[in-house]
Amino acid sequence: MDLLQDIALNVQSGYTEKTRKAVEQAVAEGIPANDILHKGLIAGMNVVAERFKTGQMFLPEVLAVAGAMKAGMTIVRPLLEMTNHESLGKIVIGTVRGDMHDIGKNLVAIMLQGAGFDVVDLGTDVRADKFIEAVEREHPDIIGMSALLTTTMVHMKGVIEALEKKNLREKVKVIIGGAPISRNYAQEIRADGYARDAATAVDLVRTLLNSTRATAAV
Amino acid sequence: MDLLQDIALNVQSGYTEKTRKAVEQAVAEGIPANDILHKGLIAGMNVVAERFKTGQMFLPEVLAVAGAMKAGMTIVRPLLEMTNHESLGKIVIGTVRGDMHDIGKNLVAIMLQGAGFDVVDLGTDVRADKFIEAVEREHPDIIGMSALLTTTMVHMKGVIEALEKKNLREKVKVIIGGAPISRNYAQEIRADGYARDAATAVDLVRTLLNSTRATAAV
Amino acid sequence: MRNRFTTAALDSGALLFGTAKFPLTRRGVTIGGGSVIPEINFTLPPMDVEQGSMEEVKKIYLEMIDSVCRRAVELHQREIIVEFELLPEMTLNPVWGEEITALLQRSLEEFLDRDGLQSLLRITPVDIRETSKPPRRREGREVDTLFDAFRRCARAGGDMLSIESTGGKEVTDPSIIAGDLRGIIFGAAILGSADMEYLWEQICSIGKETGSIPAGDTACGIGNTAMILADQGYVPKVFATVVRAVTAVRSLVAYEVGAVGPGKDCGYENAILKAITGFPMSLEGKSAACAHFSAIGNIAGAYADLWSNESVQQVKLLSGMAPVVSMEQLIYDCRLFNAAVNKGSAGDLRDLLVDSDALLDPQAFILRPDVVRSLAKAIVAEREDYGRGVRVAWEAVRLMKDAASHGELLISDREGSWLERMELELNGLPATSMQFVSEETERWSDAFDCTQYLVETHA
Amino acid sequence: MRNRFTTAALDSGALLFGTAKFPLTRRGVTIGGGSVIPEINFTLPPMDVEQGSMEEVKKIYLEMIDSVCRRAVELHQREIIVEFELLPEMTLNPVWGEEITALLQRSLEEFLDRDGLQSLLRITPVDIRETSKPPRRREGREVDTLFDAFRRCARAGGDMLSIESTGGKEVTDPSIIAGDLRGIIFGAAILGSADMEYLWEQICSIGKETGSIPAGDTACGIGNTAMILADQGYVPKVFATVVRAVTAVRSLVAYEVGAVGPGKDCGYENAILKAITGFPMSLEGKSAACAHFSAIGNIAGAYADLWSNESVQQVKLLSGMAPVVSMEQLIYDCRLFNAAVNKGSAGDLRDLLVDSDALLDPQAFILRPDVVRSLAKAIVAEREDYGRGVRVAWEAVRLMKDAASHGELLISDREGSWLERMELELNGLPATSMQFVSEETERWSDAFDCTQYLVETHA
Numbered sequence A, B: 001m002d003l004l005q006d007i008a009l010n011v012q013s014g015y016t017e018k019t020r021k022a023v024e025q026a027v028a029e030g031i032p033a034n035d036i037l038h039k040g041l042i043a044g045m046n047v048v049a050e051r052f053k054t055g056q057m058f059l060p061e062v063l064a065v066a067g068a069m070k071a072g073m074t075i076v077r078p079l080l081e082m083t084n085h086e087s088l089g090k091i092v093i094g095t096v097r098g099d100m101h102d103i104g105k106n107l108v109a110i111m112l113q114g115a116g117f118d119v120v121d122l123g124t125d126v127r128a129d130k131f132i133e134a135v136e137r138e139h140p141d142i143i144g145m146s147a148l149l150t151t152t153m154v155h156m157k158g159v160i161e162a163l164e165k166k167n168l169r170e171k172v173k174v175i176i177g178g179a180p181i182s183r184n185y186a187q188e189i190r191a192d193g194y195a196r197d198a199a200t201a202v203d204l205v206r207t208l209l210n211s212t213r214a215t216a217a218v
Numbered sequence C, D: 001m002r003n004r005f006t007t008a009a010l011d012s013g014a015l016l017f018g019t020a021k022f023p024l025t026r027r028g029v030t031i032g033g034g035s036v037i038p039e040i041n042f043t044l045p046p047m048d049v050e051q052g053s054m055e056e057v058k059k060i061y062l063e064m065i066d067s068v069c070r071r072a073v074e075l076h077q078r079e080i081i082v083e084f085e086l087l088p089e090m091t092l093n094p095v096w097g098e099e100i101t102a103l104l105q106r107s108l109e110e111f112l113d114r115d116g117l118q119s120l121l122r123i124t125p126v127d128i129r130e131t132s133k134p135p136r137r138r139e140g141r142e143v144d145t146l147f148d149a150f151r152r153c154a155r156a157g158g159d160m161l162s163i164e165s166t167g168g169k170e171v172t173d174p175s176i177i178a179g180d181l182r183g184i185i186f187g188a189a190i191l192g193s194a195d196m197e198y199l200w201e202q203i204c205s206i207g208k209e210t211g212s213i214p215a216g217d218t219a220c221g222i223g224n225t226a227m228i229l230a231d232q233g234y235v236p237k238v239f240a241t242v243v244r245a246v247t248a249v250r251s252l253v254a255y256e257v258g259a260v261g262p263g264k265d266c267g268y269e270n271a272i273l274k275a276i277t278g279f280p281m282s283l284e285g286k287s288a289a290c291a292h293f294s295a296i297g298n299i300a301g302a303y304a305d306l307w308s309n310e311s312v313q314q315v316k317l318l319s320g321m322a323p324v325v326s327m328e329q330l331i332y333d334c335r336l337f338n339a340a341v342n343k344g345s346a347g348d349l350r351d352l353l354v355d356s357d358a359l360l361d362p363q364a365f366i367l368r369p370d371v372v373r374s375l376a377k378a379i380v381a382e383r384e385d386y387g388r389g390v391r392v393a394w395e396a397v398r399l400m401k402d403a404a405s406h407g408e409l410l411i412s413d414r415e416g417s418w419l420e421r422m423e424l425e426l427n428g429l430p431a432t433s434m435q436f437v438s439e440e441t442e443r444w445s446d447a448f449d450c451t452q453y454l455v456e457t458h459a
């Protein structure tokens, strides 16, 4: 499968144009879209994610890779829908009420998108009802909440309670993160997981999508 | 009331013999036992407690005062019982299960006794059932628990739950203290109060005995 | 009215803790006059801040101020600075900020009367202009409320006025993540400076009106964001270092429109600003590890007139509450600083602090006194903010390359290649501010609202 | 077999951080050989320790060791010491202690292999002999279990063996509260020393058997209890200071029966012990404020070969978990110590540390190098523990009186009168150890079981 390896390598190197061309060629050669996605694009992205996690790559370099990944996905996605392919998973994320901090949440969004997940970013200062609306509208697998202040982290619990009240809690997993958050706090408010940084958030999402509900942490 | 003032001053100075004699004289002169206790002994002790609390006296000096107080009480107490006097209050104290730390609890006991309360000291490493037994046996107004370790403080909650299970919780107030304890923790486990040191524990006990149940802190 | 610095106050003088060229005295406390004073900051534990919890909130602030002052007295400390950093809710509801300021100042006065503890209170509203999206920085309810918070807190007893303002963050946030130096220069040196000029003219006039001291600003949202991300391995340390250097251009503006220090603790650009302005500065290092980790734990102390813990929550540690732990640590640090001053060996201790860290990390390296001096000179050599930003970035890159090649700075090969990358990027920049601003305004048109900055392309 | 010191190793030499007369090397780490190394200690957050929670307990220890080592690597630290202080449950169930020791050592080895981080692990079982009332110190299940815990932890990877043993506490606890110096001398110098001799002969033989280093003991339960109560205003500081001096007699015994250092962090008597034995010592000061407040935040550093945080729970602060905060603070402190060593100005920095604190508190004053030397000489001038205890107490009182009268030590009048009171008490002591022991054994007969000490009245 030389062409798929080619795609993976181009993604790894952050070559947007080369990735696009290689994916087009693969489609033309009749390689199944599912293979292009998993053995090409995602295979390349996985290498990058691992390198980033172990401190061998910087984020700006990963961003370039995400650009290449996106270029490939743009071509492959419509074909996948034709072949009735399931998404890798959909995540709704946001910073909770009263909290304007953006950058940590943005990093998580970037990393997740890079890893091939669908991400819906609700922005900052997101109230509980906005999270509920998004769950009802988007049917995500996971919602991710971020807080940087000790006085806003308390709103995470409110969102979980609102989900329970609406009988949505069993339909979606909840992960949290941010400077004042700890594994303990995640357990306390009955979140499904906690990630200490953006790099490990991707692992957490993968673990949760492959497991039954239990408090996970990476 | 020169004689009562005399008693108070002798207590304040930690003069055991002089206190004893002055109390004997007051009894002989027919001064009501209740007055000797409140306007003499306790008045003197209150001055000392205040001085100690504001850092003007050392504990060894207070101990001498407690000795004088005790000498006076030995004479007055039988008379009080004859006149059907209520105790100032009874406190059962102990260090919780698994915790061998003694000295903080002992300080509290000394300060409370000095202030005229009855104190039953259960010692260290006291399990929940021992606290329950003591409540059933002694009918205290308050139980005080101490812990110096983060891994033993968790047993305080167990004692409170055991009290609830035995329907004793409404009959007794619960106060806690020790290095890892905070006002927050007291609220969390629904204790009635927290004192940050032995000196303020006396204030706390006084407040609680004069108030309805609410989390108090000094 | 902005008076641009054209020379560095300390270009040949000593850059040293405890001593500023222009010390500042208020209510018996002198800052930068030969001693380092602890600056303590504390914040709430996890809890809701709302009308219903205000009684509890005040109780906690009272506990915190009381316990840290008590510890200061016990340790024979004679002077402390307290910073009250308003939470968003307390800035959005300025009456709450005002009430807590009054409560803190009242407590400080009690300790002065009873124990002779001298103190000043710094109040730091949060930049709530970010609440609107995109931020409205010159108009609207948030702007009015922000200034209302300043005014109320100043009147309620705030001795010094500060803020960690966020002008330009719409551009610097994505630029940090992308390692985009061009965007940093635009967001920090152009937009940041323009916003600082507007904002600090207002704050200085509130200072005049109320008698409070317009102290200083920090580029926390830019410089520390880059620093923390570098520390986590997300962006190169050499990049975060250049970001820091560029933020000095923007933070300097406060002093060009009337601020007089002490600069706010979390701005490591304060070293450069002290060299330029001669005003006293607050800094934070190892004893602020409770608030953020860093590579500059000792070397930051080289410039401290105030020495801060940045912030700590009211949580329980084995010894007692965390703010008291911070107070004690700051006091011991300051005792050491001041023992050196008293013995005439402050310069020697400064050199030890510098030697501790400078070799190991670029972010520490640029706090070396000789490097600080070079960066300060690079900035005042230019009048325009664009020129300043480019020149100080150049100088930072040059000094790091030079030091790395002489074994005076340890950096990895991966970091080294970013020095090259940044050099290339700087080489490709347009010659004039006007051209740069028009190119970048175009490039970032989706990200920010240019009417909120009114950037002048001619200085 | 106890070999009593009769001269002080350093009577004319330097008392200085980073350098011991007899450095100690194990697995590539040298302690006291010219640098100060951080010693980190951490403990569980509030939780139950029982069979059912052991998995969670181990997970937390793994998180803690991993995060502090990671931070050490990030900060380019090359050597660290980790102390694992067993909780009561882990000593009472030695298999738990053994398993956690193994887990920590495994993690340290991984960091050595992967990152080159060198380390040693100190294991410190808790003195569970106190579990029985009155304590059975030489026989019974608790004693067997305690030694079993030492043996298992040593075999599982404990490089150094320590304990904070509590012999004599039955007498010293009430004596501290009562300000009873006679009781302190009996409890600490007589009972404490007798217990130390028995206990440390056992620990040294376990050291021989397992290859682990018998490191040292601290009179935490006596000296630090008095110190903390003094700090809270319960007992006079001058009294706590004399208590500290007397504890040196008892802690010295470990080294007289075979321990070789590094002495354990929380014993401030370590300054005196370093002067007598020449062995390296661990000390703690301002960066242990998370564990206890103190009056010796800087001056304790004057003698540190290891510099410790004492202990901190795994709780979250704004920057990260508290153990990581401690690790970072210790590393920066050590960088400063070592920068001074490298520049040949360690003595100057030591003097600044001393000058920071010595004037302000008697507990700091007795850590002045000249005072330490005098106290060390007072102890080795006597052979019997009674004579040592009395003489060092005398010397401490005399030096404080002298310093107070010359303005070298600030104490209140109330404190001053306690100096007189202690002088009177010392004057009233019997001439011989035999008489003293028989009087005190009688006086305390309700408080302790003398068969558990077997005090010899003739040395």
Ligand SMILES: [Zn+2]
Binding pocket: C164, C218, C220, C221, C224, C266
């Ligand atoms: Zn900041």
Ligand SMILES: [Zn+2]
Binding pocket: C041, C085, C265, C266, C310, C311
């Ligand atoms: Zn701050």
Ligand SMILES: [Zn+2]
Binding pocket: D164, D218, D220, D224, D266
């Ligand atoms: Zn200890």
